[in-house]
Every structure is written in C-alpha cells, then in structure tokens.
Amino acid sequence: MKCFLYFKDKSKAKRGSNSAPELQNQNKHKNPALDRATKSSGSLPSPRSIPELYKEKEHNLRVFTFQELRDATNGFSRLLKIGEGGFGSVYKGTIRPPNGRGNPTLVAIKKLNKNGLQGHKEWLAEVQFLGVVDHPNLVKLLGYCSIDGERGIQRLLVYEFMPNRSLEDHLFNRVLPTLPWKRRLQILLGVALGLAYLHGGLEVQVIYRDFKTSNVLLDENFHPKLSDFGLAREGPTGDRTHVSTAPVGTYGYAAPEYVELGRLSVQSDIWSFGVVLYEILTGRRALERNRPIAEQKLLLWVKQYPADSNRFSMIIDPRLRNQYSLGAAREIAKFADSCLNKNPKDRPEISQVIQSLKQAIEYSDEPTTSRNMTSKSSQSMVPKVK
Numbered sequence: 001m002k003c004f005l006y007f008k009d010k011s012k013a014k015r016g017s018n019s020a021p022e023l024q025n026q027n028k029h030k031n032p033a034l035d036r037a038t039k040s041s042g043s044l045p046s047p048r049s050i051p052e053l054y055k056e057k058e059h060n061l062r063v064f065t066f067q068e069l070r071d072a073t074n075g076f077s078r079l080l081k082i083g084e085g086g087f088g089s090v091y092k093g094t095i096r097p098p099n100g101r102g103n104p105t106l107v108a109i110k111k112l113n114k115n116g117l118q119g120h121k122e123w124l125a126e127v128q129f130l131g132v133v134d135h136p137n138l139v140k141l142l143g144y145c146s147i148d149g150e151r152g153i154q155r156l157l158v159y160e161f162m163p164n165r166s167l168e169d170h171l172f173n174r175v176l177p178t179l180p181w182k183r184r185l186q187i188l189l190g191v192a193l194g195l196a197y198l199h200g201g202l203e204v205q206v207i208y209r210d211f212k213t214s215n216v217l218l219d220e221n222f223h224p225k226l227s228d229f230g231l232a233r234e235g236p237t238g239d240r241t242h243v244s245t246a247p248v249g250t251y252g253y254a255a256p257e258y259v260e261l262g263r264l265s266v267q268s269d270i271w272s273f274g275v276v277l278y279e280i281l282t283g284r285r286a287l288e289r290n291r292p293i294a295e296q297k298l299l300l301w302v303k304q305y306p307a308d309s310n311r312f313s314m315i316i317d318p319r320l321r322n323q324y325s326l327g328a329a330r331e332i333a334k335f336a337d338s339c340l341n342k343n344p345k346d347r348p349e350i351s352q353v354i355q356s357l358k359q360a361i362e363y364s365d366e367p368t369t370s371r372n373m374t375s376k377s378s379q380s381m382v383p384k385v386k
C-alpha cells in the first residue's frame with residue numbers, strides 16, 4: 001500500500017526548502033530534555049538528538065556515486081524493479097565492495113521520485129535514523145547517494161536485500177502460499193522487538209509512525225525487519241505526553257488523536273500495531289475499497305464480531321483453514337482491542353505487546369488447533385485499563 005500524506009501542513013512543506021539544516025535545527029531546539037540537562041547541574045549526561053548521534057556514526061554508511069548505483073541496477077532496469085511506494089521505486093541490485101575486491105553483495109536500492117522537498121525530507125530522516133539504529137529487527141541501511149545537479153536532485157538509499165518480500169505480500173497476495181498462523185505471530189513478535197528498541201532502547205525515544213504490513217520485510221528465514229524510517233520522529237521528552245505535528249501516514253493505520261489533533265506519541269505506534277494484529281487475524285487489509293461499504297474499514301467490520309462472541313471465528317482468515325488456535329486468536333483480538341483504545345494512555349506498552357505475542361505463540365504450540373483456550377486462558381493477555 002502506498003504511503004501518502006494527508007492533512008498535509010502546507011506551511012510546513014514550504015519551509016522544507018532548506019530541509020537538511022532544518023531537520024537538524026528542529027531537533028536541536030525541540031529537545032527539551034537536552035535543554036534541561038544542559039541547564040541543570042551538568043552531572044547528567046545530555047541526551048543527544050538523532051542528528052547528533054548520526055554525526056558520530058555517519059562514517060559507517062557508504063556514499064555511492066549515481067553511476068555506481070546505475071551500474072548496480074543495469075541502468076535502473078524495469079526487470080530489476082521489485083517494488084514501488086510513495087517515495088519512489090525499489091530495485092534489486094548488486095554492489096561491489098568499496099575496494100573492488102571480494103564478492104558482490106545483493107542490495108535493494110530505493111530511488112526517490114522527483115517529488116521535491118517532502119521527498120528529500122523523508123530521505124534525510126531515513127538516512128539519519130537508520131544511520132543511528134542497530135537492531136536485528138530493523139532493516140540495515142548500507143549507504144546512500146545524494147546529487148544536487150543542474151538537471152535536478154537525485155536521492156537514493158541502499159539497503160540490505162530482503163529476499164522474502166513484505167508481510168503485506170504474504171498476507172494479501174493470493175499467488176503466494178498462505179502464511180501459517182504461528183509464523184504470523186512470530187513475525188509480529190519480531191517487529192514488536194524492533195519497535196521496543198525504538199521506543200525505549202536508544203538514548204532518544206523514537207516514534208516509528210508508519211507501522212503497516214508493507215513496511216515489514218522478511219529475510220530468507222521469514223525473520224522480519226522494519227523498513228522505511230522516512231516518517232520516524234523523536235518522541236516527547238520530560239513530562240510531555242506527545243509531540244505535536246502535522247499528520248502524515250497511511251489511511252487505516254493512524255491513531256485517532258494523531259489524525260484529529262496531530263498528537264504523536266509511541267502510543268500512536270501501538271494503535272497501528274492493533275490494526276496489523278487484526279490484519280493477521282482476518283487476512284484483510286485495514287482499508288479495502290472494493291468490498292461492501294460495511295466491510296471496507298476493517299476496524300468497523302470486526303466490531304460486529306467481538307472476541308468473546310460465538311461469531312468471532314467468522315472473521316478469521318479463511319486461508320488458515322482452521323489451522324490455528326481459536327483460543328489464542330480470541331486473546332489476540334482482545335489484545336488488539338486494547339491497542340485500539342481511543343485514549344492513548346489506556347493502550348498497552350510495547351513490552352506488553354511482546355509478552356502477549358509470546359503467550360499466543362506458546363498457546364499455538366499446543367497440539368490441538370482451532371479450539372478454545374485451555375486453562376491458561378485465565379492468565380489474560382489483555383492489560384488492565386488504568
């Protein structure tokens with residue numbers, strides 16, 4: 001599904017004309033923790049912003065020439081094109097080690113459409129965030145190419161190649177074999193670990209902001225990695241509950257307080273996680289315009305089949321053909337409902353998401369399938385609403 005911008009803040013888009021320095025300055029001045037720590041006794045180490053952390057690590061990224069990437073993709077051959085998103089086209093390519101010696105490496109190369117400043121801003125955010133993070137469930141950025149020539153700008157990103165496409169492909173593309181129930185849970189557990197690292201494992205909190213199935217890429221062993229950091233943002237610091245920003249993202253996945261009020265927090269990612277939980281349960285997309293009106297919006301449709309009702313099993317992905325644990329599916333649906341609480345404070349934290357998925361995987365290991373939960377179900381996976 002293509003990512004698009006909505007409720008776009010036009011004034012902000014205009015200011016993007018000097019977006020490279022803007023992103024750095026913006027982050028510097030909007031980091032109250034940094035300000036506070038600098039003003040206070042001085043004994044505490046100051047948390048650094050993403051651009052500051054990036055400065056320390058940028059040497060790890062390889063800077064490619066446009067010609068190198070053109071050669072790597074046979075001149076951006078249509079035959080090597082593996083995907084297309086809101087940012088541009090993605091090509092499979094082969095790059096040589098910088099010294100020219102050793103085996104070539106398979107890579108994915110994303111080439112920005114010439115769609116101006118918003119694209120540049122996302123490209124820059126992606127380089128900086130992916131240049132800083134390091135986790136087995138986040139895609140690795142190997143390098144980039146940035147050209148400001150007389151004939152316009154070129155922005156490209158070079159990633160490790162993920163041979164098994166995206167979770168979106170495996171859930172919704174009928175040509176591919178059905179993704180088994182347990183594998184669905186394991187994939188989401190993997191990306192939840194990646195999100196936990198972003199939410200709490202770095203010096204700064206990172207809000208991912210674009211959690212959806214097309215951004216979950218799979219390696220040869222179906223090990224998942226989150227990709228696409230163009231919309232990622234530093235989280236609020238100090239006593240703040242959210243950062244205020246113009247909503248951007250993908251229809252169907254964004255949290256209501258973010259869409260309606262521009263309030264962004266890690267709990268916005270948890271909402272999107274809840275949407276994806278329902279997608280793996282039902283095998284339906286968050287938004288499907290070719291269905292009858294009552295079924296187009298996944299979250300409205302599933303409301304008619306509550307997790308505790310007899311009708312619940314009717315929403316389970318028919319492609320699973322009863323090869324799943326009904327008990328675990330009910331618990332996952334209840335947990336998804338808690339992620340989808342209107343009040344962000346009532347949503348679980350990512351650590352609770354991880355715990356619930358681990359439990360659901362454990363239940364799904366038990367021999368019988370398509371059955372109700374055993375005695376273990378008394379330990380509810382749904383966190384208590386405060």
Ligand SMILES: Nc1ncnc2c1ncn2[C@@H]1O[C@H](COP(=O)(O)OP(=O)(O)OP(=O)(O)O)[C@@H](O)[C@H]1O
Binds near residue numbers: 082085086088163227
């Ligand atoms: N590192 C990678 N390795 C292999 N394939 C990739 C890689 N990155 C992207 N792709 C492929 O390219 C497709 C398009 O990715 P892209 O992120 O540009 O668009 P999208 O996720 O579909 O939409 P959006 O622009 O909203 O994120 C992915 O679905 C995936 O199949």
Ligand SMILES: [Mg+2]
Binds near residue numbers: 085214215227228
């Ligand atoms: Mg994507």
